[in-house]
Amino acid sequence: MDSNPQSIDALVSLVKNASSIKVRGSENTSTQSSANVISLSALNRIKEYLPDEYTISVEAGMATSEVQSTLAAKGQYLPFDPPFASEGTTIGATIARGLSGPESFRYGILRDFILGVTFIDGHGNLIRAGGKVVKNAAGFDIPKLMSGSCGSFGIIAEASFKVFPVAPETRTLVFNYSHFDKGHEALVKLGKSPFTLDALDLSSEGSLVIKLAGQPGSTDERISAIESFLESRADANTEENNDSIWPETVQLHNRPATGTLLKVPTNPSSVMALESALTGSNAPRRYSIGGYVAWVHWSESVEAVSSLLAKLNLSGQVVSGGAPAIIIGDTGQRPFYNRIKSALDPDGKFGDLYAPTASAHL
Amino acid sequence: MSDFIAQLREIYPSERLYEDDARITPYVSDGLTVFRAKPAAVVMPVCNDEVVKTLALCHAHDIPFVARGSGTSLSGGSMPIEEGLVISLNQLNQILELDPDNRTARVQPGVINTGISVAAASHGLYFAPDPSSQTVCTIGGNLAFNSGGAHCLKYGMTSNHILGIKVALPDGEVVELGNDSLENTGPDCVGLFVGSEGLMGIALEIQVRLLPKPESYRTILASYDSLETAGDAVATVVASGILPGAMEIMDALAIEAAEAAVSAGYPDDAAALLLVELDGEAAAVEAEFAALTSAIETTGAKEVRAAQDENERMLIWKGRKSAFSAVGRLSPDYIVQDGVVPRSKLGEALKAISELSADAGLRVANVFHAGDGNLHPLILFDAKQPDGLEKAEALAGKILRLCLRLGGSITGEHGVGVEKLKYMPDMFSDTDLEAFRRIRRSIDTKEISNRGKMLPGKEAPALSDLGPHPLEKAGIISRM
Numbered sequence: 001m002d003s004n005p006q007s008i009d010a011l012v013s014l015v016k017n018a019s020s021i022k023v024r025g026s027e028n029t030s031t032q033s034s035a036n037v038i039s040l041s042a043l044n045r046i047k048e049y050l051p052d053e054y055t056i057s058v059e060a061g062m063a064t065s066e067v068q069s070t071l072a073a074k075g076q077y078l079p080f081d082p083p084f085a086s087e088g089t090t091i092g093a094t095i096a097r098g099l100s101g102p103e104s105f106r107y108g109i110l111r112d113f114i115l116g117v118t119f120i121d122g123h124g125n126l127i128r129a130g131g132k133v134v135k136n137a138a139g140f141d142i143p144k145l146m147s148g149s150c151g152s153f154g155i156i157a158e159a160s161f162k163v164f165p166v167a168p169e170t171r172t173l174v175f176n177y178s179h180f181d182k183g184h185e186a187l188v189k190l191g192k193s194p195f196t197l198d199a200l201d202l203s204s205e206g207s208l209v210i211k212l213a214g215q216p217g218s219t220d221e222r223i224s225a226i227e228s229f230l231e232s233r234a235d236a237n238t239e240e241n242n243d244s245i246w247p248e249t250v251q252l253h254n255r256p257a258t259g260t261l262l263k264v265p266t267n268p269s270s271v272m273a274l275e276s277a278l279t280g281s282n283a284p285r286r287y288s289i290g291g292y293v294a295w296v297h298w299s300e301s302v303e304a305v306s307s308l309l310a311k312l313n314l315s316g317q318v319v320s321g322g323a324p325a326i327i328i329g330d331t332g333q334r335p336f337y338n339r340i341k342s343a344l345d346p347d348g349k350f351g352d353l354y355a356p357t358a359s360a361h362l
Numbered sequence: 363m364s365d366f367i368a369q370l371r372e373i374y375p376s377e378r379l380y381e382d383d384a385r386i387t388p389y390v391s392d393g394l395t396v397f398r399a400k401p402a403a404v405v406m407p408v409c410n411d412e413v414v415k416t417l418a419l420c421h422a423h424d425i426p427f428v429a430r431g432s433g434t435s436l437s438g439g440s441m442p443i444e445e446g447l448v449i450s451l452n453q454l455n456q457i458l459e460l461d462p463d464n465r466t467a468r469v470q471p472g473v474i475n476t477g478i479s480v481a482a483a484s485h486g487l488y489f490a491p492d493p494s495s496q497t498v499c500t501i502g503g504n505l506a507f508n509s510g511g512a513h514c515l516k517y518g519m520t521s522n523h524i525l526g527i528k529v530a531l532p533d534g535e536v537v538e539l540g541n542d543s544l545e546n547t548g549p550d551c552v553g554l555f556v557g558s559e560g561l562m563g564i565a566l567e568i569q570v571r572l573l574p575k576p577e578s579y580r581t582i583l584a585s586y587d588s589l590e591t592a593g594d595a596v597a598t599v600v601a602s603g604i605l606p607g608a609m610e611i612m613d614a615l616a617i618e619a620a621e622a623a624v625s626a627g628y629p630d631d632a633a634a635l636l637l638v639e640l641d642g643e644a645a646a647v648e649a650e651f652a653a654l655t656s657a658i659e660t661t662g663a664k665e666v667r668a669a670q671d672e673n674e675r676m677l678i679w680k681g682r683k684s685a686f687s688a689v690g691r692l693s694p695d696y697i698v699q700d701g702v703v704p705r706s707k708l709g710e711a712l713k714a715i716s717e718l719s720a721d722a723g724l725r726v727a728n729v730f731h732a733g734d735g736n737l738h739p740l741i742l743f744d745a746k747q748p749d750g751l752e753k754a755e756a757l758a759g760k761i762l763r764l765c766l767r768l769g770g771s772i773t774g775e776h777g778v779g780v781e782k783l784k785y786m787p788d789m790f791s792d793t794d795l796e797a798f799r800r801i802r803r804s805i806d807t808k809e810i811s812n813r814g815k816m817l818p819g820k821e822a823p824a825l826s827d828l829g830p831h832p833l834e835k836a837g838i839i840s841r842m
């Protein structure tokens with residue numbers, strides 16, 4: 001039976017008294033470790049939403065989709081485009097896993113929008129860092145540190161975000177290129193251009209997916225400008241998202257039921273190298289955020305993809321599925337991580353990102 | 363200490379190791395000129411290896427050090443530590459790599475902020491963070507203080523533009539944080555390092571993100587009868603759903619000073635000016651401009667002007683960017699605070715500041731990043747008056763506590779340094795501060811990296827409202 005703390009105080013005492021503890025993720029499988037598993041489902045409220053301030057503070061157990069619908073009711077949104085919202089992911093898990101979606105291309109990823117965080121460290125201390133206002137330089141930026149920490153520094157109880165207004169008009173364009181290289185060329189060219197795109201993704205077949213948003217009446221003119229810049233007409237031009245072009249496992253709505261989903265930070269140049277290395281594998285993949293991340297759905301040995309990434313000096317984060325460790329490939333950040341870990345969780349209550357784990361579900 | 367200096371001499375030739383008063387004196391204070399402290403020596407490394415050896419030496423001898431860029435910190439961040447070492451990074455000033463396809467540049471810490479944009483210009487790219495001091499301040503200083511500027515509302519602070527850092531930790535270990543991507547795996551250690559005010563060692567190489575230059579700008583200047591109405595106008599614009607690149611406010615004193623300094627052509631009868639700038643694709647900007655104009659119409663502006671061409675736009679900005687130094691010239695001394703308030707409370711905060719200013723009998727000029735709610739009250743005073751500085755600091759303290767009361771922060775971009783140490787406990791609990799200290803000690807066991815800054819502790823008694831600073835009484839720091 002999971003513990004289901006009803007308040008932050010209850011959560012604090014659970015952490016204080018545990019020797020090993022973890023928050024249940026959205027998966028249903030039971031974990032093999034001996035950790036105390038807790039659920040944050042009771043910590044699911046909005047603490048403060050100030051639409052005029054464009055800021056929101058929520059408890060970590062709140063479903064991301066609920067945060068999104070609360071904001072949408074006021075014409076606002078989370079610009080980092082949290083993925084997997086449809087599978088019931090919580091906002092705490094989104095922060096812990098450090099996940100941003102394709103539309104973060106416009107204004108920035110999760111780290112760029114998290115303002116404040118309240119968390120319980122391995123000592124059982126309840127710590128507040130950052131603030132609720134959109135700008136704040138006092139104290140260490142622990143909110144950013146918590147993004148992607150996979151809960152290994154502490155359990156996130158609350159977080160504050162900066163949010164933005166939803167643009168009234170959106171369009172999705174698809175340009176199908178005959179070859180990956182041609183699509184990649186267009187991606188690089190657009191990335192350097194002054195076009196302000198909401199999303200810029202590329203498939204391994206060479207399809208370029210562009211999303212743009214703006215004030216009413218402005219998008220048609222912008223689309224013509226993009227078409228003449230790329231010297232070709234879009235093969236599809238819709239007002240809706242057009243996710244059907246992606247293999248289901250990298251649509252980022254639900255994490256795949258089997259295999260391992262990897263997030264691999266890249267840049268437009270390393271995308272080319274990664275695609276060459278993956279050509280021949282049948283792993284579904286998607287180059288997103290303008291070429292700054294690759295989503296790879298891997299079904300073979302994780303050790304193999306880990307050494308493939310390491311050879312390219314790339315690091316990968318296991319987002320779902322079993323794996324030898326959560327961070328694979330290049331692990332250059334580990335020495336610094338270990339120091340922070342010793343400060344916030346010296347007894348190792350929360351698990352280690354680089355150490356062998358039975359399951360990467362966090 | 364003499365042993366330490368002797369070993370420094372083995373690393374540095376005498377022209378890059380200052381031990382004499384004549385060469386040390388320019389380093390005794392930073393942009394917060396009311397305080398100074400004398401270091402034992404100043405060194406000027408020209409390569410990473412020298413920095414690493416220097417830190418290992420400081421660690422072995424327990425000598426505190428402070429990294430220094432251009433010394434423009436306004437909170438005492440780069441003020442030396444008495445009898446410590448100043449490590450001046452101005453000679454580590456190369457752009458090591460600029461990759462237009464990836465829109466990144468790898469630079470040394472002593473590169474001047476605008477230098478990056480100049481180098482990137484031929485590729486149609488630029489470095490977005492634009493503190494008003496950008497023509498002199500270094501990227502290392504920007505990074506350590508997570509500096510802001512006029513365009514944070516839309517583009518974020520320095521932190522949002524730093525992708526990776528090679529760091530020499532305070533014990534000489536060299537680590538890599540982040541990478542050359544916008545995304546990362548694991549915790550955002552770059553995010554933690556940025557804004558850590560020099561407490562975590564020295565950034566040796568910095569991977570920055572470059573943005574394509576916007577295709578088009580639209581800049582509006584609206585004048586108001588009161589500062590409060592201008593503050594309320596910001597809330598109206600923000601609530602209208604448009605996301606301007608910048609929103610800045612100047613009050614009458616700042617307008618007058620800026621006019622005198624650079625003749626920006628600002629209206630001369632305004633109690634406050636609101637500057638709003640849109641940027642992006644031409645078609646998008648024109649559509650936003652229409653929406654912005656109708657939002658501004660409802661705010662009770664006396665006059666609204668739009669820059670007609672790039673020259674007019676640059677002139678508007680020239681006035682704004684020079685205002686800060688121009689106001690400084692109105693008075694023998696000034697201190698500037700940079701507290702933040704929720705944007706909807708700007709009007710209320712500005713009204714309260716003018717009342718506090720009247721009560722204290724001190725003039726306060728306001729020129730600030732309104733879109734972020736980031737105030738910059740410049741408190742004018744005369745340090746030659748017996749209690750001149752004490753009165754100014756007392757007023758500053760009241761303003762910061764007002765910001766906290768309204769739900770804001772004690773600093774938006776200038777950092778805590780030594781100046782705001784005593785307000786940290788107003789913003790953070792003992793538990794929070796203890797967590798900061800534990801993190802610090804995991805990186806710097808001896809707490810030698812910029813000791814006495816940001817985290818209130820034994821070595822840094824809080825500045826006091828009343829009478830001289832305890833460090834002054836002890837003869838450790840002194841006022842100019």
Ligand SMILES: Cc1cc2nc3c(=O)[nH]c(=O)nc-3n(C[C@H](O)[C@H](O)[C@H](O)COP(=O)(O)OP(=O)(O)OC[C@H]3O[C@@H](n4cnc5c(N)ncnc54)[C@H](O)[C@@H]3O)c2cc1C
Binds near residue numbers: 435471492499505511
């Ligand atoms: C006229 C004027 C206008 C200003 N306007 C703005 C503004 O609009 N916005 C804003 O945010 N600030 C502003 N500032 C403040 C200041 O310019 C910034 O804080 C700037 O980033 C400091 O850069 P610097 O090179 O002068 O750093 P310094 O003052 O030399 O150092 C600042 C801090 O950075 C640390 N540091 C420096 N280099 C490194 C390194 N390589 N590794 C680790 N730590 C390092 C130092 O130890 C110190 O703690 C202004 C200052 C002035 C005087």
